[in-house]
Amino acid sequence: MASDTLFGVHGAALTVRSQRMGLLASNIANASTPGFKARDVNFQQALGAVEQGGDTGFDASVKYRVPLQPSMDGNTVDLSQEQTAFAENAVQYQTTLSFLNGRISQITRALKGE
Numbered sequence: 001m002a003s004d005t006l007f008g009v010h011g012a013a014l015t016v017r018s019q020r021m022g023l024l025a026s027n028i029a030n031a032s033t034p035g036f037k038a039r040d041v042n043f044q045q046a047l048g049a050v051e052q053g054g055d056t057g058f059d060a061s062v063k064y065r066v067p068l069q070p071s072m073d074g075n076t077v078d079l080s081q082e083q084t085a086f087a088e089n090a091v092q093y094q095t096t097l098s099f100l101n102g103r104i105s106q107i108t109r110a111l112k113g114e
Contacts, residue, residue, distance in 0.1 A: 006107070009047070010100050016046045017093040019058050024086040027065075027077050034073035038065040038082065 020041050030036040041061045049057025067076040 007100060007103055009051070010096055010103070012047055012050045014093065014096045014100065016041075016043060016050055016058060017089055017096060020046070020089050021086065021093060023062065024082055024089060027082045028079065028086065031075070031077040031079045031082070034075060036075045036077060038067070038077045039063065040065050040085065 020043065023039055023041060027036075027038045027040075039062050041058065041063065046058050046061035049061045051057075053060075065076060067078060068081075069078070070076050
């Protein structure tokens with residue numbers, strides 16, 4: 001369980017944010033692909049699933065996005081929505097990474113006796 005590790009929930013959060021970033025990037029890359037169905041994940045559900053069952057928990061949390069206005073070719077990617085979600089996730093990823101870097105620095109200083 002993540003709460004028992006040295007980094008707490010933040011290691012699992014970084015994993016989920018990284019995997020979500022890949023999912024959102026795939027949506028953006030396939031914005032013009034006929035029939036492509038956009039997917040996303042609820043962060044809280046995915047985090048809980050990853051803490052319980054590893055990477056397979058993330059896969060179980062992935063859902064198809066319901067489009068506000070699907071295109072005629074069956075593609076459900078809303079490019080502006082995907083870009084916004086990607087940017088928000090990138091900021092959250094960087095924040096989590098900064099926290100972990102601070103924790104690692106703290107542990108390093110403690111081991112050196114500073």
